[in-house]
Amino acid sequence: MTATNAIVIGGGIHGCCTALHLALRGMRPIVLEKNTVGRHASGVNAGGVRQLMRHAAEVPLSMAAMDRWERLDDLLGPKLAKDCEFIGGIGQIGIAASEAEMDWCQTRVAEMRSLGHAFEEVIDAKELRRLVPGAADICRGGIISRRDGHANPFRTTQSFRLRAEQLGVRIMERTRVTGLEQGDGGWTVMTDSGVLRSDIVVNCGGAWAWQVAAMIGEHFPSTHFASTLMVTSRMPHFIDPVVIGIDRVLSFKQTEAGTVVIGGGILGDPDLNAETADTVADRMVVSAQTVYDFFPILRRATIVRSWAGLEALMPDVIPVIGPSQVARNLWHAFGFSGHGFQLGPIVGSVIADLVADGQSAIPIAAFSPARFSAATGTPR
Amino acid sequence: MTVARTNCELAIVGGGPAGLAAAALAAELGVETVLFDEQPTPGGQVYRNIEANSRRHDALRDILGGDYAKGLALAERFRRSGAGYEPLTAIWQVSAGGKLGVSQNGKAYLTKAGRVILATGAMERPFPIPGWTLPGVMGAGAAQTLMKASGIVPDRPTIIAGSGPLTYLVAFQLLTAGAPLHGIIDTSEKGLFETGLAALPLLSSFAGDLLKGLSWIVALGKARVPFFRGRNLAAEGVSRLEAVSFDSGGRRHRLPASLLLVHEGVVPNNQITASLRCRHVWDVGQTAWHPQTDKWGATSTELIAVAGDGAGIAGARSAVHRGRLAALDAACRLGRISRTERDERALPERRAVQRENRFRAFLNSAYHPTEAVRWLADDTIACRCEEVTAGELRALISEGFTDINQLKSFSRCGMGQCQGRMCAGTVARLMSDSLKSDIESVGYYRLRLPIKPLPVAQLAELGNADRDSRPLLPVVEGDPSQRI
Ligand SMILES: Cc1cc2nc3c(=O)[nH]c(=O)nc-3n(C[C@H](O)[C@H](O)[C@H](O)COP(=O)(O)OP(=O)(O)OC[C@H]3O[C@@H](n4cnc5c(N)ncnc54)[C@H](O)[C@@H]3O)c2cc1C
Ligand SMILES: Cc1cc2nc3c(=O)[nH]c(=O)nc-3n(C[C@H](O)[C@H](O)[C@H](O)COP(=O)(O)OP(=O)(O)OC[C@H]3O[C@@H](n4cnc5c(N)ncnc54)[C@H](O)[C@@H]3O)c2cc1C
Numbered sequence: 023m024t025a026t027n028a029i030v031i032g033g034g035i036h037g038c039c040t041a042l043h044l045a046l047r048g049m050r051p052i053v054l055e056k057n058t059v060g061r062h063a064s065g066v067n068a069g070g071v072r073q074l075m076r077h078a079a080e081v082p083l084s085m086a087a088m089d090r091w092e093r094l095d096d097l098l099g100p101k102l103a104k105d106c107e108f109i110g111g112i113g114q115i116g117i118a119a120s121e122a123e124m125d126w127c128q129t130r131v132a133e134m135r136s137l138g139h140a141f142e143e144v145i146d147a148k149e150l151r152r153l154v155p156g157a158a159d160i161c162r163g164g165i166i167s168r169r170d171g172h173a174n175p176f177r178t179t180q181s182f183r184l185r186a187e188q189l190g191v192r193i194m195e196r197t198r199v200t201g202l203e204q205g206d207g208g209w210t211v212m213t214d215s216g217v218l219r220s221d222i223v224v225n226c227g228g229a230w231a232w233q234v235a236a237m238i239g240e241h242f243p244s245t246h247f248a249s250t251l252m253v254t255s256r257m258p259h260f261i262d263p264v265v266i267g268i269d270r271v272l273s274f275k276q277t278e279a280g281t282v283v284i285g286g287g288i289l290g291d292p293d294l295n296a297e298t299a300d301t302v303a304d305r306m307v308v309s310a311q312t313v314y315d316f317f318p319i320l321r322r323a324t325i326v327r328s329w330a331g332l333e334a335l336m337p338d339v340i341p342v343i344g345p346s347q348v349a350r351n352l353w354h355a356f357g358f359s360g361h362g363f364q365l366g367p368i369v370g371s372v373i374a375d376l377v378a379d380g381q382s383a384i385p386i387a388a389f390s391p392a393r394f395s396a397a398t399g400t401p402r
Numbered sequence: 403m404t405v406a407r408t409n410c411e412l413a414i415v416g417g418g419p420a421g422l423a424a425a426a427l428a429a430e431l432g433v434e435t436v437l438f439d440e441q442p443t444p445g446g447q448v449y450r451n452i453e454a455n456s457r458r459h460d461a462l463r464d465i466l467g468g469d470y471a472k473g474l475a476l477a478e479r480f481r482r483s484g485a486g487y488e489p490l491t492a493i494w495q496v497s498a499g500g501k502l503g504v505s506q507n508g509k510a511y512l513t514k515a516g517r518v519i520l521a522t523g524a525m526e527r528p529f530p531i532p533g534w535t536l537p538g539v540m541g542a543g544a545a546q547t548l549m550k551a552s553g554i555v556p557d558r559p560t561i562i563a564g565s566g567p568l569t570y571l572v573a574f575q576l577l578t579a580g581a582p583l584h585g586i587i588d589t590s591e592k593g594l595f596e597t598g599l600a601a602l603p604l605l606s607s608f609a610g611d612l613l614k615g616l617s618w619i620v621a622l623g624k625a626r627v628p629f630f631r632g633r634n635l636a637a638e639g640v641s642r643l644e645a646v647s648f649d650s651g652g653r654r655h656r657l658p659a660s661l662l663l664v665h666e667g668v669v670p671n672n673q674i675t676a677s678l679r680c681r682h683v684w685d686v687g688q689t690a691w692h693p694q695t696d697k698w699g700a701t702s703t704e705l706i707a708v709a710g711d712g713a714g715i716a717g718a719r720s721a722v723h724r725g726r727l728a729a730l731d732a733a734c735r736l737g738r739i740s741r742t743e744r745d746e747r748a749l750p751e752r753r754a755v756q757r758e759n760r761f762r763a764f765l766n767s768a769y770h771p772t773e774a775v776r777w778l779a780d781d782t783i784a785c786r787c788e789e790v791t792a793g794e795l796r797a798l799i800s801e802g803f804t805d806i807n808q809l810k811s812f813s814r815c816g817m818g819q820c821q822g823r824m825c826a827g828t829v830a831r832l833m834s835d836s837l838k839s840d841i842e843s844v845g846y847y848r849l850r851l852p853i854k855p856l857p858v859a860q861l862a863e864l865g866n867a868d869r870d871s872r873p874l875l876p877v878v879e880g881d882p883s884q885r886i
Binding site for chain 1: 495497498501503512679801803804805807808811812814817818819821848850851852855856857858859861862864867868869882883884885
């Protein structure tokens with residue numbers, strides 16, 4: 023039987039990053055991934071690296087993540103860092119198309135300042151047009167976080183995976199965890215291709231993380247959703263920042279390749295058992311309308327593809343990060359509710375801190391599993 | 403046009419022999435049927451523009467020949483049947499619930515169907531050889547399409563390369579139409595002559611077909627069109643095709659040409675069934691994927707059936723009968739005829755399909771593709787939209803990718819305008835070669851709507867979308883900072 027000191031369940035960005043940081047701390051993690059690395063949310067998301075308009079509880083974590091994004095070289099080495107295609111400092115902008123949205127921007131910036139955060143500013147129509155020359159007249163201004171940007175999600179996840187492997191992490195793809203048992207000798211991890219033993223387990227199971235938790239009798243909301251993106255054919259370069267809607271459903275950016283990725287909360291039909299999701303034309307209309315209204319230049323563009331990814335959704339829209347409430351030596355990191363890619367480089371290091379030191383320098387109390395976990399198993 | 407059809411009992415996609423026969427029979431049995439087709443008139447690939455071309459009295463009619471003329475009866479029966487007809491209409495999605503995304507006259511709308519028959523036919527097998535993306539290289543079938551649709555005949559030095567009946571048919575048609583045909587390069591293992599004669603006793607009822615094929619070859623020989631048995635083709639040129647080179651008789655040849663027409667058979671057009679996640683099987687004989695169907699053409703997705711070449715290549719005549727089988731099953735499921743009636747009416751159609759299958763099996767063995775599926779040199783382009791070479795893909799595979807969709811995510815192969823139609827087979831083959839695994843485990847691109855490019859403006863103005871179909875999520879409402 024394979025035995026190690028750490029098993030990470032899930033080969034998304036958080037699983038790979040967690041394994042990487044555990045390895046940096048001298049452990050020999052094994053990542054178990056039922057499909058292939060980056061197959062789900064981490065490989066197919068919109069790649070938005072955004073502090074803009076985040077939940078206040080997430081801001082410290084998100085700011086720490088931003089530092090890591092800007093110093094990917096340190097963590098990954100120059101080649102793998104470059105592969106992530108991270109572009110920062112171009113800004114993400116929430117576009118306001120109504121007076122009410124402009125008011126909301128003012129209030130939001132004031133609130134964030136009162137919490138000591140100054141990374142957001144309100145911009146007027148003139149500044150908006152300077153940054154986004156193609157914006158239509160109905161765009162009145164908005165809110166910006168200038169440090170934000172985007173990266174290539176699949177390549178980023180791949181870089182974290184390769185770095186982890188360089189540090190001795192073993193990744194087992196097409197290996198599904200089917201059961202967890204804790205005994206005196208640690209964890210027995212049952213998979214569809216054999217049994218493993220480990221001292222600790224980290225649950226980075228994404229949309230299926232609640233199922234992993236249920237294996238030890240710890241119950242989280244099973245809510246999940248399928249976020250949909252659509253992409254246009256290549257367009258001449260016309261926009262640098264990423265823009266998102268405030269009251270409207272929109273997230274929008276032009277990639278290096280010239281294609282435009284449109285999303286921001288269009289919902290597909292998730293199918294957790296089939297491990298995929300369908301996109302639904304009826305619900306893509308609203309985003310297409312917003313694009314049509316905000317960016318006249320795109321009216322002639324054609325949509326060539328759409329896709330959807332499965333993502334866990336917590337009722338308060340912030341993740342679960344912390345130790346299990348029912349078992350020792352098991353930690354959770356999931357429930358990123360649609361915006362966990364930006365947190366990709368940081369959560370793994372927080373988990374490694376929790377595992378090794380029992381605490382993290384970044385405030386994470388708001389993410390405690392205790393806010394949901396209704397234990398039915400026997401605490402050990 | 404305003405929203406034309408928001409509902410129909412039976413939707414048929416594709417107006418070739420399968421779609422026309424299915425629509426006519428279903429409508430005759432009282433099913434409210436609508437046929438959607440991209441083309442302006444009935445006929446599909448094989449009988450493209452049949453109505454207008456049959457009224458012609460010039461040479462083109464003769465060039466296209468007697469087989470082509472047979473399509474007229476199908477089109478006429480369809481016209482009389484009372485089936486609804488939406489030409490010049492692209493279907494960009496079919497959902498498992500039977501919802502079709504329709505694009506017509508620059509407008510899009512949705513149609514809900516009680517049952518769907520996909521009769522979307524075949525496409526030419528992509529032919530990835532060195533230089534195949536140069537202007538001046540195209541499919542032989544595509545050249546034939548131009549001739550059928552608009553009477554366009556090549557007027558520059560032309561070479562045809564490939565194998566299979568369509569290669570010779572097109573060569574013969576071009577010769578008859580006066581195109582400057584400077585050579586034929588046959589890439590098949592043996593020639594039609596040898597294989598055909600050997601198989602003759604087995605295929606006595608198809609002697610006519612074989613003789614027809616041989617008569618084309620004889621005509622081409624008489625006209626002294628240079629003929630080669632060739633391998634390892636390459637299209638050469640700087641900004642467009644200048645010459646074709648190939649191995650033949652132990653040495654390398656080079657023929658100057660402005661147009662190279664290539665063809666090694668056709669493969670099912672399975673974009674819609676793939677996007678529906680219907681179960682597919684890899685057909686070793688045809689070296690292609692096709693959706694798995696029962697004897698009525700029904701797929702693994704409840705409401706969806708496939709008829710004609712889209713369900714596996716079997717040719718135009720077979721497509722007619724497969725179309726009727728799918729129509730009978732639809733009429734039965736929709737309550738118009740009993741099971742007994744369906745089964746009785748199916749007998750002659752099924753016999754006809756079986757008969758055609760025998761001929762098809764012979765064609766499959768005689769014309770197993772060689773050049774279109776050969777080992778790709780590292781600098782040969784595998785994905786033409788995103789210009790990804792075989793070498794780049796091999797490098798990624800050796801870095802540890804084992805799934806075709808990983809290659810796509812990393813290299814962008816299959817992400818372009820053609821939505822993976824042109825490279826899915828090639829990339830899967832490359833992977834299975836490198837990994838020494840079978841094609842099935844490599845899989846197929848995950849496809850989603852739109853299966854045809856859809857203008858943003860059309861989606862933004864999509865008529866009759868169900869805007870309230872948004873599933874409710876148990877999240878805090880009203881605060882944009884909680885945006886997902
Ligand atoms: C379409 C879309 C767009 C998005 N856009 C953005 C954006 O612009 N910016 C942003 O910050 N975030 C975005 N997100 C959110 C972001 O992608 C996710 O929050 C993040 O990728 C979550 O990473 P993860 O590692 O937790 O999950 P995942 O990537 O889903 O990884 C979890 C893995 O666990 C595996 N697994 C589960 N159960 C088991 C088991 N029992 N055994 C073995 N393996 C198992 C799964 O197969 C999966 O690969 C978007 C999400 C989607 C879907
Ligand atoms: C280029 C080409 C030329 C060919 N020429 C010949 C020939 O001369 N002789 C011969 O025997 N065989 C020929 N074949 C083979 C021939 O296509 C088939 O045997 C026969 O036509 C199959 O009939 P079908 O009804 O299944 O499909 P088809 O005749 O191919 O009809 C399919 C129809 O569906 C339409 N369609 C497809 N997708 C959509 C969509 N998303 N929305 C709307 N409409 C759609 C197409 O435009 C087409 O009209 C040719 C094949 C190709 C690809």
